[in-house]
Amino acid sequence: MNSLTRLPAPMGLLIDRERPLRFVFDGQACQGFAGDSIASALLGSGRWLLSRSFKYHRPRGPLSLAGQDANTLVQLPDEPNVLADMEAARDGQVVEGQNFNGSLEHDRDAYLGKFSRFMPVGFYYRSFYKPKGMWKVWEPLIRKKAGLGVLDLGFKPQYHDKAYLFVDVAVIGGGPAGLRAALDAATAGAKVLLIEQQPVLGGSLTYARFDIAGTRASHLRQALLDAVEAHPNIQVLLQATCNGWFTDNYLPVIQHTRLYKVRATRCLVTAGAFDQPVVFRNNDLPGIMLTSAAQRLMKLYAVKPGQRAVVLTGHDDGYLAALDLQDQGVAVAALVDMRAAPADAALASELKRRDIPLHLGSTVYEALHDKGLRHVSGVDIRPITGQGKVGTQGLRLACDLLCMSAGYMPVYQLLCQAGGKLAYDVVRDAFSLSNLPVGLAIAGSVNGRHHLDNVLADATRAAAEAVAALGLPAPALTAFGPEAKVNFPWPIFPHPKGKDFVDFDEDLQVRDIVNATRSGYRDVQLVKRFSTVGMGPSQGRHSALPTARLVAQATGRSISETGVTTARPPFQAEKLAHVAGRAFDPYRQTPMHRRHVAAGAKMMPAGIWQRPAYYGKPDERERCMQEEARHVREKVGLIDVSTLGGLDVRGPDAAELLERLYTFGFAKLAIGRTRYALMTNEHGVVIDDGVCARLSEQHFYVTATTSGVDRIYQQMLKWNAQWRLDVDITNVTAALAAVNLAGPLSRQVLATVCEGVDLSAEAFPYLGVRLGKVAGIAARILRVGFVGELGYEVHVPARHAERLWDALMQAGAGLGIRPFGVEAQRLLRLEKGHVIISQDTDGMTHPAEIDMQWAIGRKKPFFVGKRSIEILEAQPLKRKLVGFTLPKGSPQPLEGHLVLDGPDISGNVTSCEYSQTLGQIIGLAYAGAHQATPGMHIPIRVEGGVMVNAKVVQLPFHDPDNLRQER
Amino acid sequence: MKILTCPLNGPRNISEFTYGGEFKLMPDPARCSDVEWADYVFNSDNLAGVVTEWWLHNASSYWFLAERHTVSDQVLRTFDPNEIFDRRVEFTPAANPEIAG
Amino acid sequence: MTNLNTQAFLSNGPQTCALTDLTDLPRVGFRGSDSAGYLQAHGYHLPSLPNQALRQDDGGWVVRLSASEYLLLGSLSDQGARVAAQEAEWVQGAQRNYLLPRQDSHAWLQVSGQHCSAVMAKLCGVDLRAEAFPVGAVAQTSAARINVIVVNVASEGVPRLQILFDRPSLAYFREAMLDAMAEFDGRLVG
Structure with missing residues (x-):
């Protein structure tokens, strides 16, 4: 066939005949025009075989030409499973067929069709799942035979x-x-x-x-x-x-x-x-298409769909399509109408006028083909004698195109x-x-x-x-006229030799559906799962209606009762790129971020924040961490703690609010003092902690954990939406930048840049808070002991953060100040046995388990977890968080490793690190209450199932009398 | 995606909100029994019908209440909590502190 | 009829959208039952309802975020001096008028030009087209998965949206904005 012979205008609405294009399909050069789909260009070049069917590798051509069937799936170099009837043909494109062995034209697996009686419905489930483990052997082979294209693993991501x-x-x-x-x-x-x-x-x-x-x-x-x-x-x-x-x-x-x-x-x-297909033998051959597909081919692409056509219809639209075919020079060998007569008698007269033979009350019983199933070559027309039944005598007609339409779904x-x-x-x-x-x-x-x-x-x-x-003026309505019936009630004509396809995607024949019901799967949902009907790329667009009819008939129910399977999104296959494209992944940087990067910090994620893990090369974690920690113990270090949550609580009821939210008492906290603040929820479970600083009679500054502050802030607002206390709660986490200046020399460093605050131990003791100026910036200065050394937390407005950092680094330069990261900080606090909420606590931890009963105000009438804690404390303690040590060189437990009690699990490791200061491995773990006395040993199962016996010790590991931090 | 109408911010994607649990009044913690307290803390009615729920509009940190039908998922009404909580809540210590344990 | 075509969007057009970083311009918030009276006494015109903004005589804006919360956005005409002074002179007294350090807590970007609502539609689920979100409208919402306050401050026929959000997210959000603006040839100016 001449590749560029197309029908004259006005056929070819979509194509631009001035812009020819060339591409390669299955190794052969093809031609088309701009506006062609790959499928229309191939059909225009006389190429009908587009794919091989899923199970039997039967040749397939376009069915709907509207992207509604799986017959046109092709492979592009960078994309499998492309619908050739929806994808524009492009000049120079290379297109391959899919699901064949050898070549699309000569598929070595086509023999599989001959074995169809050995591949009954449910074949995979029945044949390859026994004995146990066999599916693993068969799966790769089956996936290959029943494959859907190949992925290009070297693809370049495209912006979506x-x-x-x-x-x-x-x-x-x-x-x-x-x-x-x-x-x-x-x-x-x-x-x-x-x-x-x-x-x-x-x-x-x-x-x-x-x-x-x-x-x-x-x-x-x-x-x-x-x-x-x-x-x-x-x-x-x-x-x-x-x-x-x-x-x-x-x-x-x-x-x-x-x-x-x-x-x-x-x-x-x-x-x-x-448009719905008719079910008869060989209804899947290339050259058999939906009536609307043939019309699309002519009108959209100016491709003549055949030379000699038979039209099989269940409604009047088939007659109009026959006129279209004849108008475009296709000889119409027969119009086969399954009904007794057309609704509009004028159509029959027009056919007669045009010498198109009309066969009423008849159907195509079998499509005939050439030797290789490559194209329809004729039809066997039979009179319909009952529902799905045909007469024994038929008429054979030659044709190269069969248009079918049973109705509409x-x-x-x-x-x-x-x-x-x-x-x-x-x-x-x-x-x-x-x-x-x-x-x-x-x-x-x-x-x-x-x-x-x-x-x-x-x-x-x-x-x-x-x-x-919408509240807008409505247009005037128009009256409805009569509506002819468009669906033929039973367009299914089973053939004793089968190949009467109900589902083209999955190669399912009438008997597959009927057999599924006979195997006991009466519900259409179960029929789907057992037979895979409707599971293919076209998702039941052509198979749902005939399946509903067949299941209804086989189970003696109405079609309404049978119904169709659940439709779920997506309507069509969508690429993961569309779902994943331009995903938002927020991150937060502290206002000192640039300083860390300049100082060579290895950044790490801490929740949504980016924080310095340590300052040094990526592969020197251990060395940097230990050096930074030692430097804090011996000299002075500076760490950015801007990520720490901060809440300003102001107003006449500020103290009352804190009394209710936190376990401790705050009403009597002196101005200029801080106090540890532990928060429990209504279950009595520890959910957050921080430091509460009283800045004035009606102004408290409360810190909260980095990861917890947003939730804590919301909970505070929720409680006060109920309590109606006269108080304002402001989340100042982002507004305040903060550093912790820690180490024996920290007072000396701070003294050089601090104004208006007497830093002497007597005037500004441990747990004090002062308002003053650091490097000329208004600051809240808190004496804290988190890392167990003399230390000051300096909080300043975020806009001045870099100025503060620079001033302190400069002030400490002569004393050897070094920045330290989160890794060193975690080690230092572990040496002090400080619990990190949500690291060393879980969703069950109550204060007694972590020795925090000292942080509970017993005389208050109420705080959120009070009643639950009282109930919990009246019961025997089941587990406790303990400190443990292991000798240097012992296998080091990791977070989550289990603590055992005989054969039972009694707890787990929550933190563990090697401490250079102490010369041994130290850690925190939950253990059974009876295992928790210092001096006892707890068995911990570490990596590879190895058991280590850790010694329970008194906390803190380092400086038990807190002499260093309180000096 | 469902749209929820915030009393402060108007109709918004449900993804802008955080569910805050079923609305229930706290029993007097100093006087209720352990069983009453446990019921309040742990149990949920899980009613098939109209329930009142706490919702938070994340961007404005605004808590409000919603009446929602749990079968149809239809939100019948949203309103500011001051419709219910119109005065300062006080907690008084138990006259005879006695916790059963 | 408008034919929306993604591929046409992706080609370069004339510069019709610009991003300006206003983070260094003063701004401050006040909240409390006495805040309205305090601000009125200092000559500010206040929006009558929450989620509305009102342009001040000096070109600055007062944004009302709730029944009792206001956000003062400094004017470029005095480099925010008036608002900065307001923050500096404030002393917490017995009044229920609490200062909120918005200059430190929030970053501040402006997107302008005819495509600014189209840019925001790539980040935000609230309809910010001028017909749905007129001048002076305020939305506290989510954009690119972070909380934002969006204010329509268009003037002289130039569409302008100002966006305030968590300061530590500035690098993240600026990147997300510029990516969304790329198809309109948008860029950072000023």
Whole structure:
């Protein structure tokens, strides 16, 4: 066939004949035009075999030509499973077939079809799962035989992103109903978004025929299009797919590399209906396609679908398609109508006038083929004698094209996701939708309206309802006319020799569905899982209706009772890139971040924050950590603690609020003093801790853990929404930058840059707080002992953070000041046995388990965890957090390693590190209460199941009398 | 995605909010029994019907209450907690502190 | 009809969107039942409802975030001097008027130009188009997964949105904004 022979205009709506292109398919050069899909260009080049079927490797060609079947899946160099009928053909492109062994043309696995009787339904489950473990052997082989393309692991990621789109009315589907509804809603004043999968608007108006003269569709389309294009209120997304419906009309719409998150006040689905195949033997051969596919081929791409056609139909549209075929020079050998007569008698007369033979009450019983199943070569036409039954005598006709259409299935997927119910209407022999949520409506053929006048009237009706809900003036309604039946009730003609496919994706035949019910799977959901019907890429678009009919018949129920399987998003396959594209991964940097980077810090994530782990090369963690820690013990170090949570609590009830939220008493805390603040929840579980500093009578500054502060702040607000105390709570975490200046020389360093504060031990003792100036910056200075050395926490407004850092580093330069990181800090605090909330505590820890009973104010009438703690303390203690040591060189336990008590687990390690200061491994662990006395030994199971016997010791490990921090 | 109407900020994606648990009044912790306290702390009614729940609008740190039907997931009403909590709450110590344990 | 085409978006257009970092410009917050009276006594015009902003005579803005919370945004005309003075002179007294250190807690960016609502639609689930979010509108919401305050401060026909958010997130959010602006040839100015 001449590759570039195309039908004359006006056929070929989508192609640009001035722009030819060349590409390679399956190793052969192919030609097409700009605007062609890969599939249309191949068909235009006379190439029908696009793929091999999933199970039997049967040759397959296009079925729907609308991206609704798996027959056109092809492989691009960087992408498998591309729908050739949706993907634009591009010049120079290299396209491969999929799922073949050898070549697409000569698939060595085609013999598999001959073994189909050995591959019954449920074949995989039955054959390869026994004996146990066998699936692991078979799986790679089966995956290869039943494969779907290959991934290019060297692919270059492409930029994908997401964007919201806000509209009054979203119209899904740009066919006649969508265009009419969009216009009516926009004219009423609504902002409308019209979403269409194809590259052009018009839907069925672009390819279907609605009248004998064959002029109505194009005239109507042009009129609607002109009006839509002129309308300022309409936005259009072409080549876009709405892939789901989520609550309150949240619609993911994919176009190219972007996922639009459409939020529509009202949503109108005008997505149309899927043309349905007829089930008969060999109904999957290349050259057999849906009637609408043949019409698309001619009108959109100017490709002549065959030389001699047979049209098999269950409705009047088949007659109109036959006229289209003949108009384009295709000889129509027969119009086979499964019904007794057409609804519109004029169609029969027109066929007669055109000498097209008409066979009423008949069907194609078997499609005939050449030797290699490569193309349909004829049909065996039989009279229908009963439901699914045919006469024994038939008529054989030669043809190279068989168009089939048994009726239409509404595009129900999005609507069922929204909670819509499908009910089978026995009068129309079709499914209809109901029970849609408020704000979602349907119009056109998805709503069972097929006559063009009714489609338009229905669109206006739906638009009127939508705009009325928006408070806009509704358009005038038009009356509905009569509606002919479009579905043939039983278009299924089983053949004793099978290959009567119900599901083309999965190679499922009539008997597979029936046998599934005989195996006891009566529910359509179970039939699906057992047989895999509807699980393929086309997700039941062609198989749901015949499956429902077959299951209903086999189980003696109605089709409504049988129903279809659940439709879930996505409507079409979507790339992970669309979901993952432009993911947001927030991080926070302290206001001293640049200083750390300049000082060569190895940064580490601490929750959402980036913090210096240590200052040095990435591979020198251990050395840097130990050196930095020793430096703090011996001289002076500086650590950025800006990530520490901070809350200002101000007002007449400030002390009262803290009394209620924290375990300790704060009402009598003196101004200028701090106190440890432990927080429990209503369960008595420890959830946070910090230091509470009283800055004035009515002003407390409370610190909280880095990871806990946001939650703690929210909890405080929630409690006070109930208590109504006269207090203001402000989260100042980000507003205050802070450093901890620690080590024996820290007082000396601070003294050189601090004004207005007497730093002497007597005037500013341990646990004191002072307001003063450091390097000229207003600062809150707290004497703390977290790392167990003389130390000051200096908190300043964030805008001055770098100035503070620089001033302290400069002030300490002569004394050898060094910055230290989180790793050294954790080691130092571990040496002091300080508990880190959520590191050394878990969701069950109550104060007695971590020896924190001293931090509980017993005389208060109330604090949040009070009642639960009292109940817990009245019960015997089950476990305790203990300090343990192991000799240097012993296997080092890791966080989470188990503490055993005989054969039982009694606890786990929560922190563990080697301490250079102490010359041994130290750690914290939960152990049984009876194992927790200092001097006892606890068995810890470490890496590789090795047991170590750690000694329980008194805490803290270092400087038990706190002489260093309190000096 | 569901839209929830915040009394302060108006209709927003539900992802802007944090669920704060079922609304329930605390029994007097100084006087209730252990069983009453445990019921308050641990148990939830899990009612099939209209329940009142705490919700937090994250960006504004604003807590409010919502009446929601747990079967239809329809939110019937959202309102400021001062509709219920209109005065300062006081806690008084137990006259005869006696905890059963 | 507007044909929305992602691929057309990705091609370069004229510079119609710009990002300005205002983080160094003074701003301060006040909260409490006495805050409104305090601010009015200091000559500020206050929005009548929460989540509204009002332009001040000097070009600065007062943003009302709740029944009793206000955020003063300094004016470029005096480099925020008036607001800075307000913060400096404040002393906590018996009044229920608590200062909130917004200059330290929050970073401050401005996105301007005809595409600014389209840029924000790539980050934020609130409809910030001028017809839904007019001048003076305020949204406390989430953008690029962090909490933000968005204020429409458009003037003289130039769309402008100012965004305030957690200061430690400045590097993160600026990056996210510039990425979202790239298709409009947006860049950092000033």
